[in-house]
Amino acid sequence: MAALSAARNTVSRPRAGRNSFIVRNSTTVYAGGLVGTDLDGYLIPYNNVATTRPCGIALETVVGNASRECRVNTEGVTITTTVTGGSTIATLNSLVYCQTDNPADCTTTAATSQAIGVITRYITGTTNEVTLFSMIEAEAKI
Amino acid sequence: MTNVIASNVLANGLRTEFADTYLAIQNRQADSRLSMVMDLGIGATNRQHEFAYFEAAPHMAYWQRGTAIPQDNFGSVQFSVPVYTWGRRVAWHKEDRKDDQTQSLFDMARMAGQSAALLPERFFFDLLAGSTNTLPAIPLAPDGAALFAATAGGADRFGVSNGNLLGGSGVASVSQILTDYYNGLEQFKLFQDGKGQPLLSDETVDAGVVCIYPAAQLEAFEEAFLQKRQGTAVSTGGTTDYVGAAVTNIVQDASRNVTLWASSRLTGSDWFMFLKNPPKKATFMLDREGVQEFSSLEGDNNSDRTRDTGEEYVQWERRAGAGIALPYGAIQINN
Numbered sequence: 001m002a003a004l005s006a007a008r009n010t011v012s013r014p015r016a017g018r019n020s021f022i023v024r025n026s027t028t029v030y031a032g033g034l035v036g037t038d039l040d041g042y043l044i045p046y047n048n049v050a051t052t053r054p055c056g057i058a059l060e061t062v063v064g065n066a067s068r069e070c071r072v073n074t075e076g077v078t079i080t081t082t083v084t085g086g087s088t089i090a091t092l093n094s095l096v097y098c099q100t101d102n103p104a105d106c107t108t109t110a111a112t113s114q115a116i117g118v119i120t121r122y123i124t125g126t127t128n129e130v131t132l133f134s135m136i137e138a139e140a141k142i
Numbered sequence: 143m144t145n146v147i148a149s150n151v152l153a154n155g156l157r158t159e160f161a162d163t164y165l166a167i168q169n170r171q172a173d174s175r176l177s178m179v180m181d182l183g184i185g186a187t188n189r190q191h192e193f194a195y196f197e198a199a200p201h202m203a204y205w206q207r208g209t210a211i212p213q214d215n216f217g218s219v220q221f222s223v224p225v226y227t228w229g230r231r232v233a234w235h236k237e238d239r240k241d242d243q244t245q246s247l248f249d250m251a252r253m254a255g256q257s258a259a260l261l262p263e264r265f266f267f268d269l270l271a272g273s274t275n276t277l278p279a280i281p282l283a284p285d286g287a288a289l290f291a292a293t294a295g296g297a298d299r300f301g302v303s304n305g306n307l308l309g310g311s312g313v314a315s316v317s318q319i320l321t322d323y324y325n326g327l328e329q330f331k332l333f334q335d336g337k338g339q340p341l342l343s344d345e346t347v348d349a350g351v352v353c354i355y356p357a358a359q360l361e362a363f364e365e366a367f368l369q370k371r372q373g374t375a376v377s378t379g380g381t382t383d384y385v386g387a388a389v390t391n392i393v394q395d396a397s398r399n400v401t402l403w404a405s406s407r408l409t410g411s412d413w414f415m416f417l418k419n420p421p422k423k424a425t426f427m428l429d430r431e432g433v434q435e436f437s438s439l440e441g442d443n444n445s446d447r448t449r450d451t452g453e454e455y456v457q458w459e460r461r462a463g464a465g466i467a468l469p470y471g472a473i474q475i476n477n
Contacts, residue, residue: 013450014450016447016450016451017451018450018451018452018453031144031145031147032144057144059144059145059235060145060147060149060235061147061149071235073144
């Protein structure tokens, strides 16, 4: 390949915040759960493993069979949840971690796996809004 | 945020006799008794409205010959009520809607829109219990106190000790409930207008009340207000002892007009009395915009996002608020 010397028809699609990933064999991802990709590139429930990369929230429940895909919202939505350690307004903008695929397990304590988002709104001592990193933001470690 | 989870309605050959298990319930509407205790007819034209009223005018007084005529004034009160925006979106993948063997996904999604009709009732019980289950903030009454308060502005509310927040006897027995009921009626009659005269006419108080109480107290209240023969005849030593047992129901004997409302939205043992015919109802809803439905379906001309993602949605919006008027028509029995 070489630099273009004429117009090129580059086929693309809108960046609409949705992707499908192949679910790891015999692994179940649940709709509404945090999901990530493992070292091999398969979709798995988010966990506390350093090599797991967050990619969003599953839109459907899928049991992996090596080829079955799951749609994932990868645009980085805002969720309302309890964040352990987020009981004061001073924790606004804190990084949020989650050691499971359950968004209710969010915590401000650094975990082995990377942060999944940021506290973007303090509501009460037990309720915060967390804006999740989009898949691209998480990958870029923004 | 999560889409409709349709995985269980996609199998071929599904029968649909029970597809409307929830759709058939049709309970997303305000209770018909709500209009007796909440003014639902006040419109709004902006995102916050200021209301005002004059307090009671003075009464006639003795004018002694040779002196100047007695003179008195009255004050005024202003209060404001905000309008909030309410909404809900339900999204699904278009293929789930098409492949849904029950063909009820869209109808079910519309149940979320019907919920708009429940808002007034949810507002009312938030105001009643002082809880922010629906409303983001609970307003104060125009006199600066809560909906139910013993004092307002550093003095007894409505000029009577305990204001419209009466300590109750409990709900364990018929006599406790009836005692508190009559204490409530008597308290209504004792309200003062701030100028030394009764606030409400006896006819207004005697026109009847709506009693709103927790669903868990249903038996106790129906026993108190509806059971004709009350108390238990206790047999001791072969003779029947009727001591302490009332054999008739005073509320019915006195032809009191009582409407009972056992609400699943209340817990505990506090209960509330609302006059059926108050000059102004104690709570009101401010209606800015009725419910509006917007959808993004694959056939719509403006559904870019649906075409980008394959996800359809329908959403509803409404703008409304709720406020507290001067609550001289409401009393809480605080147990």
